[in-house]
Amino acid sequence: MGRALARRMAARGDGVALLGRDLVALEDAARDLEIRGAARAPSILCDLEAPETFERVLAEAERALGRLDAVVVTAGLFATQDELEADAALAERLLTVDFTNTVLFCEAARKRLLAAGGGKLCVFSSVAGERGRKPVVIYGASKAGLTAYLEGLDHKHRADGLEVITVKPGFVKTTMTADLKPPPFAGEPEAVAARVLDAIDRGRPVVYAPLAWRPIMAVIRALPRFVMRRVGF
Numbered sequence: 001m002g003r004a005l006a007r008r009m010a011a012r013g014d015g016v017a018l019l020g021r022d023l024v025a026l027e028d029a030a031r032d033l034e035i036r037g038a039a040r041a042p043s044i045l046c047d048l049e050a051p052e053t054f055e056r057v058l059a060e061a062e063r064a065l066g067r068l069d070a071v072v073v074t075a076g077l078f079a080t081q082d083e084l085e086a087d088a089a090l091a092e093r094l095l096t097v098d099f100t101n102t103v104l105f106c107e108a109a110r111k112r113l114l115a116a117g118g119g120k121l122c123v124f125s126s127v128a129g130e131r132g133r134k135p136v137v138i139y140g141a142s143k144a145g146l147t148a149y150l151e152g153l154d155h156k157h158r159a160d161g162l163e164v165i166t167v168k169p170g171f172v173k174t175t176m177t178a179d180l181k182p183p184p185f186a187g188e189p190e191a192v193a194a195r196v197l198d199a200i201d202r203g204r205p206v207v208y209a210p211l212a213w214r215p216i217m218a219v220i221r222a223l224p225r226f227v228m229r230r231v232g233f
Ligand SMILES: NC(=O)c1ccc[n+]([C@@H]2O[C@H](COP(=O)([O-])OP(=O)(O)OC[C@H]3O[C@@H](n4cnc5c(N)ncnc54)[C@H](OP(=O)(O)O)[C@@H]3O)[C@@H](O)[C@H]2O)c1
Pocket: 001, 002, 020, 021, 022, 046, 047, 048, 049, 074, 075, 076, 077, 078, 097, 124, 125, 126, 127, 128, 168, 169, 170, 171, 172, 173, 174, 175, 176, 177
C-alpha cells in the first residue's frame, strides 16, 4: 500500500522520500517514482526496530526534500494469532514494531512537523484494532493502542496545524496478506491509495479502506460480547 501511495504522489509531481530497511529495493522504487514524475525521490535507510535513528532519518528526509508537508507511515508486521501464541519473541517483536516504535517514530515526526508550523501525519493502523477478536488478539491489540494514540494526537494538535490521519484498512491484497484467504470485501492497494491520498489532502482524521469496512466495523463494534465469544472472525 505504501508503494501504491508513493506512486500516486509521484504522478502529481510531489517529492517523496522513501524510508525502509532494504536500500536496494528503496532505490529501485525511487527510480520508478522519478520516471512517474516525482520531483525528487531520495532513499533513506530506516528500520522500525531502531528507534534511536528516527530523529536523524526524519532530519535527513527533510534536508533532501527541502521541507516536509506530510509523513506517511505504512510499515508494519503481521503474524497469525497461532504464530504469535507459539513464539513469545515474535509477539514481543510485533508489539514493539507495530505499537511502541511506530508511536516513537510518530513522536519524532510530530516534533519536526510542529517545528515547521504543521503538516500531515498519516499512519496505517487497522480495523483489527476496533474490537478484541479471536484471530487477531495480539496484532489487534497493537493496532488498538496505535489508533488510540493517533486519535489523542489529532485532538491535541489539530489546532496547532498538525493533522493526523488514521488509516484503517480492512483486508487488502498485499505482500502481508499473500498467505491468507481473501474475504469477500478484500481490497486492492491502488484503490486504497486513492482513498488515502484524498484523505491526506483533505485532512480527514479517519479513513476506512476499502470503504465497505466502515459499515462492517460498525456492526462488529455493536455485537454483544456473548456473540463475539461464539463467532470465529
Ligand atoms: N494488507 C492488509 O490487509 C492490512 C489490513 C490492515 C492493516 N494493514 C496495515 O497496513 C500497513 C501496510 O501493510 P501492507 O499490507 O501494505 O503490507 P506490506 O506490503 O507487507 O508492507 C509492510 C511494509 O512494512 C515494512 N516493514 C516491516 N517491518 C519493518 C521494519 N522493522 N522497518 C522498516 N520497515 C518495515 C516492510 O518492509 P520489507 O519490505 O523490508 O519487509 C513492508 O514493506 C501495515 O501497517 C499493516 O499492518 C494491512
